[in-house]
Amino acid sequence: MEYIPLNFPFLAAALLAGVSFYIIIFKRNLIKLIMGIAMMSSGVNLFLVALGYRAGGNVPIYTDVPEGPMVLPVPQALTLTSIVINVAVLALMLTIVIHIYRHTGSLDSEKSRRLKG
Amino acid sequence: MLSKIVRTVANQLIVFILVFGLYVIAHGHLTPGGGFQGGAVIASGVVMLLVAFGSKELRKSLRERVLTIMESTGALIFAALAFAGLGTVFFYNFLVGTPVFGRIPPTGPGPGDFWTGGFVPLMNFAVGLKVVAGLSAAVLALALFASGEEMEE
């Protein structure tokens, strides 16, 4: 209910995205790369849903809710959409990684790179 | 395929998971949840069956073709509900004020009435159908491929 200094939840979201950037830049294992993208999407989702928080707010659902302010509904809807989109992207990426592994016998992005130039 | 204990328990549990999933879908316009969430609950039940019985056994009762038809049907119902408002505007909530799901709840906090929400409950069902079929089909296909089974077209 009090003002949290330094926008802590936003900072957490940014750091989560930062860690995932580290994974995407430095890790060569394709599964780890996918995990990095999943973490990045979690960071963005956390950011979005934190944007909609209102101090002391209730859920924006009128069924048996106590009186008082409500948190913003739109960021929650955006987050829901974004989560489903990320599930879809991950499913497709994992499918392709299965094929890459079947073709090259390796999950290392350096070893499996056949396209050059 | 896992041991008999796991299979028996999974067989019993799937009923509860189905009921809970349907509850979440059906009350999406009143309580937290909705088509996506309830669909994910039921799809996780299907994944439990997949783990307990294995993909070959599960495939005997759940064909990919059936799942694909279910998914397309769900998507078509959703799109059709959106198209039905085209007399006014695409996505116009044409059911508000009609006897079907058309009641308007009193403004402010309240106990909630099932017959409200316009086309939202129907869309929840369409999306639920789609999500159940879609997620199950994707997981089943991955499991079948991993175990070297042939997929049907």
Add this chain to the structure above:
Amino acid sequence: MRQVAGLILWLVLVAFLVWGVLLIHPFGYPPSAMDDYIIENAQEQTGNNNVVAAVVFDYRGFDTLGEATILFTAVTGVLLLLRTLKRKENDL
């Protein structure tokens, strides 16, 4: 060399992100004109007690149609990529 370049790129990105989020409005006190309108009018206009459901399926229903389409796309893609490559006699 590549490691160093990557490290610098990473540090720049993180600094950029952290700098950005520190400038956002204080946590818990967002500007809320549009959302207040939705909270006040969702019950009357759409009949939903669940305001999030009203946003997801009514106010921003087109996004949800797109979202359902994305799931459909991904599942179709997964089934497409995991298909059998052998052709049957009556194959379509």
Add this chain to the structure above:
Amino acid sequence: MAALITHSPILIIAIPLVAAFLTSLIGMASSRARNTLVIASLVFVAFLVFALARDVVINGIRVYTLGAVSPEQTIPTGFMVPVRIILEVDGMSAFFSIIWAIVSLAAAIYSLSHIASETGQTRFYTLLLLMVAGGFGMMFTGDLFNLFVFLEIASISGGALIAFRTKFADTQEGGFKYIVVSAIAGLMVLFATGILYAQYDSLNIATLAQVIQYTTLDKIALALLLVAFAMKTGMVPLHLWFPDAYSVAPASITGMLVITSHACMYAAFRVCFTLYGRVIDSPVVGWIIIVLGLLTMFVGVTMAVFQKDVMRFMSYHAISQLGYMWVGVGVGLAVLGNSALLATYGRDAMTGGIFHILNHAMYKPLLFFTGGALFHCTGTRDLTKMGGLAHKMKWTTILYIIGTLSISGIPPLNGFSSKILIYESAYQFHPILTVTGIIVSILTLASFTKAFHSAFMGAELPEYEMVKEVPKSMIIGMAILAAGIVFITLFPGQIVDWILHPAADALVNHGAYISSVTGVIP
């Protein structure tokens, strides 16, 4: 008819969507019915697109509020900002949608025989239609989050289609790279959307454009959006994934991917000119775009010279050609604040850049289709292994020559008209732009001549004795695009008047875009 026009913005997006859902059902029963449905829906959509574009050019911007009481009621009664998702079609959107309608129809017809021997055709066509819907959604939407959703639809279906031929390893890697790049770009767009939403509590582009302040946060959001869309269009230095993905897809899909990268370019223009149009620090952003555009032109063409793989060779040329458009529109952006310079050469430079998009959208898919035809007949993409194919494949040879002459900017053809517009106007801005453009053009001609020589000319090779001309539907698909080239070549002035000037003016005139939603002229 009037009702059809009123609802056409949504119908153009929704018909391919519904057709995609139906395709996956009908495809189980009959392949002939499925193909008919695909082609019929695309023809109908193309008809709607032309009708809508004509209406937009004559009557101005058309808005469509989804779920409101009437399509024109953008703002709910008794409130001041839009709540619902609004589709907004102006000259620029109409221009891009015309391109997309033509190329997707040609690609679908081309696919009929190009993938006839493969399995999984039903899902292929389903994804193709979804990609069409995604592209139209990106072009028509007036909502930032909706843009992200349709960007993802186009990317995911595109990624799955790139990896369509699962028996080759390189297709999988290309598809994987494409999806990873799209996912990262999509998350950046989403993050920028969140930043803008956090400040102004709105997701509508017109509303945001009206209230935007150009604070530090807005600059961060602008950087994120521009980097994300530039990455998706393969701008140097973020181009490394581009040839990997484009060279391995089925040729019909590669042709469509070119236009999805144009759709991302449209999104970048929309961000620069409309969303930030009122406040943008235009010389700085314009110069950044121009410099990167020059780099893109040059790097693309120099890399292309060394390629042996025909599709890879053309992908690098696609990167290089995209540079021309960035330069042309970048010059317009750099002088956006100065109305005198804008009238002298800025508008012409932008018209040239947009004209080049139209030309590129005709000849580059055509060249990719001919590359696909070579692959279809010989089973290889290696130029060094081909030879003497002109004797066997007359139509493909003729169509390839049309494409080559057009991409190199040989005078009578359409590629020349757009390049000369860019050269003339960019010269007044800075001569180095024109010099680079001409050098790149010469290198393009040289490398395409070399490729032509190694694939089509020379003695007939014994291993290609059995090669025949490609099936009819592939020729029809290519001929549609060649007819487009011939039409633009014959009537360049009319094209400029009918559609290019309205498109360029729509970019400059952000006030009209804003006021048609909010009712207030900023």
